[in-house]
Amino acid sequence: DSGVTQTPKHLITATGQRVTLRCSPRSGDLSVYWYQQSLDQGLQFLIQYYNGEERAKGNILERFSAQQFPDLHSELNLSSLELGDSALYFCASSVELDVGETQYFGPGTRLLVL
Amino acid sequence: GQSLEQPSEVTAVEGAIVQINCTYQTSGFYGLSWYQQHDGGAPTFLSYNALDGLEETGRFSSFLSRSDSYGYLLLQELQMKDSASYFCAVRPYNAGNNRKLIWGLGTSLAVNP
Numbered sequence: 006d007s008g009v010t011q012t013p014k015h016l017i018t019a020t021g022q023r024v025t026l027r028c029s030p031r032s033g034d035l036s037v038y039w040y041q042q043s044l045d046q047g048l049q050f051l052i053q054y055y056n057g058e059e060r061a062k063g064n065i066l067e068r069f070s071a072q073q074f075p076d077l078h079s080e081l082n083l084s085s086l087e088l089g090d091s092a093l094y095f096c097a098s099s100v101e102l103d104v105g106e107t108q109y110f111g112p113g114t115r116l117l118v119l
Numbered sequence: 120g121q122s123l124e125q126p127s128e129v130t131a132v133e134g135a136i137v138q139i140n141c142t143y144q145t146s147g148f149y150g151l152s153w154y155q156q157h158d159g160g161a162p163t164f165l166s167y168n169a170l171d172g173l174e175e176t177g178r179f180s181s182f183l184s185r186s187d188s189y190g191y192l193l194l195q196e197l198q199m200k201d202s203a204s205y206f207c208a209v210r211p212y213n214a215g216n217n218r219k220l221i222w223g224l225g226t227s228l229a230v231n232p
Contacts, residue, residue, distance in 0.1 A: 007163070038219075046224070047206065047222055047224040047225045048162065048222045048225075050220065063219060093159075095162070107167070108164065109164070110161035110163065111161060112161050113161055
């Protein structure tokens with residue numbers, strides 16, 4: 006158990022809908038990262054937040070948005086969903102004490118768009 | 120640009136030793152990390168090389184050579200439970216304040232009896 010929690014574990018929805026994925030980082034971690042992993046694919050970095058502020062953007066679509074709240078939990082919002090958005094979405098957190106710190110991953114949310 | 124290359128698949132037998140290579144094209148980075156991911160599971164941290172040389176953690180070792188733009192993960196005394204995907208990742212110097220990692224596409228390791 007990494008200490009990172011994600012809800013829901015599974016999500017089935019229809020094209021055109023909007024969903025929100027939630028992540029709670031490890032206690033004390035200030036950074037949250039969101040990743041997308043499609044079937045048999047590597048990890049695609051989406052976005053990073055540090056202490057409530059956006060720190061880095063990756064290959065995140067305009068239909069997707071995220072935020073980190075004062076209590077450090079984060080939400081990833083996916084809208085106008087398409088079949089191709091079906092994937093595993095991981096959240097990770099790190100403490101950012103030094104440049105080599107580890108990222109701790111949550112169990113992921115498996116999204117299926119029908 | 121910046122990219123990491125890994126073999127897509129590696130097969131080995133129980134008890135054997137396997138080396139998973141990671142070659143990269145990036146102007147400079149803080150260190151090379153390795154993560155393991157079992158099917159359907161979350162990636163978990165294995166090792167981190169900030170300096171050139173070998174880092175050993177039990178049956179797993181990781182190596183980095185910045186001059187050769189090359190690193191590897193070495194798995195010894197392979198067990199069936201080592202069947203998983205292995206990812207290398209680096210944090211580029213030009214990332215600034217962000218901690219974005221550049222990830223390889225992963226190597227799927229199959230350990231056979």
